[in-house]
Amino acid sequence: MDHLLLLFMLLWSSGLQAAGELSTEPYRLVGGESRCAGTLEVKHEGEWRPVWGYDSPWTLKEAGVFCKQLDCGSAVSVRERKESSERPVWWISSLCLQSGSALRECAASVSSPSIVTLTCSDSVRLLGGTSLCSGRLEVKSNQSDPSWSSVCEADFDQQDAQVVCRQLGCGAPSVLQGALYGEGEAPMWTKEFQCGGHESALLDCSSASERNTCSPGTAVSLTCSEPVRLVGGESRCAGDLEVKHLGDWRPVGGYYSLKTLKTAGVACRELDCGSAVSVRERESSERPVWGMRPSCVQSGPALRECAVSSSSSSTLTLTCSDSVRLLGGTSLCSGRLEVNSNQSNPSWSSVCEADFDQQDAQVVCRQLGCGAPSVLQGALYGEGEAPMWTKEFQCGGHESALLDCSSASERNTCSPGTAVSLTCSEPFRLVGGESLCAGDLELKHEGEWRPVGGYPSLRNLKEAGVLCRHLDCGSAVSVGERESSVRSVWKIISACVQSGPALRECAYSASSIHIVTLTCSGHQGAEAEPTGGH
Template identity: 65%
Template sequence: MIDSSRTTGWLISSDCVLSRSPLRDCATSDYTDQILKLTCSDSVRLLNGSSLCSGRLEVKSNQSWSSVCEADFDQQDAEVVCRELGCGPPSVLQGALYGEVEAPVWSKEFQCGGHESALLDCRSSGSAGNSCSPGKAVGLTCSEPVRLVGGASHCEGTLELKYLGEWRPVYDSLWSFKKAAVLCYYLDCGSAVSVTQRKESTWRSKWSISSDCVQPGILLRECAASHYNQFILNITCSDSVRLLNGSSLCSGRLEVKSNQSWSSVCEADFDQQDAEVVCREFGCGPPSVLQGALYGEVEAPVWSKEFQCGGHESALLDCRSSGSAGNSCSPGKAVGLTCSESDDVRLVGGPSRCAGTLELKHLREWRPMGYFHVSWTMKEAAVMCEHLDCGSAVSIEAAHSSYKAVWLIWSSCIVSKTPLRDCAISDHLDQILKLTCSDSVRLLNGSSLCSGRLEVKSNQSWSSVCEADFDQQDAEVVCRQLGCGPPLGLQGALYGEVEAPVWSKEFQCGGHESALLDCRSSGSARNSCSPGKAVGLTCSGRRGAAALMWFKITLFFY
């Protein structure tokens, strides 16, 4: 993508191109200052691969594509092809890895020195044959040129990608711990420790790469687009320990790296204090489970020393160790570790623990959560209120802040109830989140945020409310308390039946109170309800909807 003077062009979505629909069916006239420039290799291609940098090799000559026989191709030839295609060095060269020979067959043997810029620039000699045995077609996999620079080791620093012969920083605002973990593994580093989005003082060209592209088996260069901005990504991976095959970033089978090789750790050489150090090194909570083979069995080689951590060290390899009695483990004795990852979240600065600025403790640091337009809605607010054991969500708003850094969390992470630390990105925004939850009432299982089965909180416990102890005036108070409109329906068990415990008093609201627990009440004759008698309440839509919409539109243009 390059800048040009503004002109009329055809706008065609990438989905249309990938589906191979006729381009004219997707073309829309548009007025833009961005046009596309595309460069293809005119003489070599890789077919049927798992990425753009892998596949069965074919060479073009005299307007015809020919298969290449494995016997006529070696490692130096592979280096030239990978460079010509803008990929990293060859990682696998294996016959028929991506399909068998197809006629016609290239009739010469390549004799590259490895420094040439194109395969057809290499010297060649007549091949002894012009056909290949089945399974002898060149199958080539090139690596991807990705690196972290400017850090204390090759496992931390600014993320850069070499594409079209040029190293540039990579940027996309949606990168998260999960995405960083894929990259750390690719770089032969340990688990992901942090992801930071940083603003530079000057603008320069970057490779913009969607976070959706960061998955095992997909090359970053397949998604790279030229972009011009001030932001870069800094990623820190652990360079000496990692957890594999876990259900989250804070669990898995433990491996330790030494002398450029990863080793399994035997359960007999690892204890609770060692586990505390590993969990802290990854920025996770304390260890919750330490069990052999929980995430797979031992794989060779096996770490030959017993760890003797005090529990206070910042990294596992900082711990003292002694020679282990054995250098192998019985099957099922590999260290399987689960660190706790319950998110430390709080609301501060409000009138109660259920209202205020939303903060997350991550990497041992409390920071507010940043507000980014089109990211947070009442739906996300409701999930956070539930997480905080507060009532229903009442309001969400953005506030200006002078904080130096915030945690940026995307709404998709909240709704899916993914651990927030897996999605946290360090960022610099001047908008932070303020959230108000009801601290004493909530509506459950409703079709909207203003409907559901009513529960009341007292003494840190939630109780069902019996329909016989609740009337229309009580409902008016609850709907107002939750920031909703007047009650539309009040029907027992509309959103589920009574669950123990049951509220033991009858509400006697006048209808003007601001909160249900401000109402007078009297002792109820019962402490249980007949099935189907739980309060089911439906309030009309949220008050101030127009103001909220204006607020969101204003932020969007902001």
């Protein structure tokens, strides 16, 4: 286990006594342009030393713990610096920290040529948002006596927002709105910012118009776009996944990559491209990439926060659903249907139940890579706030995408409670057993049926029971592995599938001589193909 990674992920998740004590620990950033940038050092046994960086690729998420505790805003960059020779550093024992001990009690003296350098945002921060790139804007002008202030909406415009987003290492501003992330309790900044949009920091901008009052509900909230893109595909919603981090666009790949639809779907949502339909590894020449920690990505939408520098000969290619998505359901295969007809400027619409039938549903389920439709019902997953699609779909059922279908009958109204909700079956089955409720577990993923097998796939009755219930086969009686000839399998990330029956979201391609066998309790004499085996 990566010792420092575990340490700072534990601090970030705030389940430990040590996280609460961190602010009293003697540590600092030295050698940078301000007190909020430089080499991370800890004082232990009366001696200041840098923290060991060897074999510990930090992400912005872990580094942000220190920026926050130093009252330095959020993390903008974290790097490992190699020195010409080894020097004494502090190595931190993660096992010690888990016991609830303070940081200084877990430090051990070692030698290493690698140390961690960190840059924080210093004078701006976004609070209360979903990532480092969204939240209520606060500004600090005095580094020696830090005091953060909110900014009045009337004193801040799109050019000012461009500067803040650039200063934080984020993409261009996408939403600028008062009080979107709450008002907060900070005092109000008293001058209007007048940025040209090219400045590197907000406090480099000129300011004018001293203001004494600001109307309630008008403290600036800002959302910057996440610097993510798909390149080389047929549309902006397909291609090789690239992330801009530390000023550098690189493909995503390597050991720490996103492997499942569940984690890769974060990129689709950030790009407003619906949900993930396929994610594959593509072999290329060895090159620098951004590796992604899946456990980090699953907790939020910010790929940049989860990036670590790596080298790899494989990169990820991703296809998103582009023009359809299901929201509010239990998996990618269920939810309230929304449609998008404009890829250059996405705008999603709900669909009226009267304009949608079983053949239309077949097309949507196929487009999303799911099994056949099993439930088609208005407002099962809520009404949502999207505008209503104005035409009736007329699919034959064979089309590959909903927008390939013809449409007619312009509609101006739709009764409340009739926005289409759809559940597609999960495409898995049991084969080769004495009934359709026993046998080898197979999954259809990326258009291909393969057995499920190999560690870390399903291994206990609790996880297997989810599948039996979904197949209408009662409860799990036994689950095991059997040896088979070497073949391609879908491996399942066990922790992913515990939340529901969506094997497809938790699968990735691998090779194994072991495949999962499952016996369920119910309907042993069934002759028809069970739900999900389409």
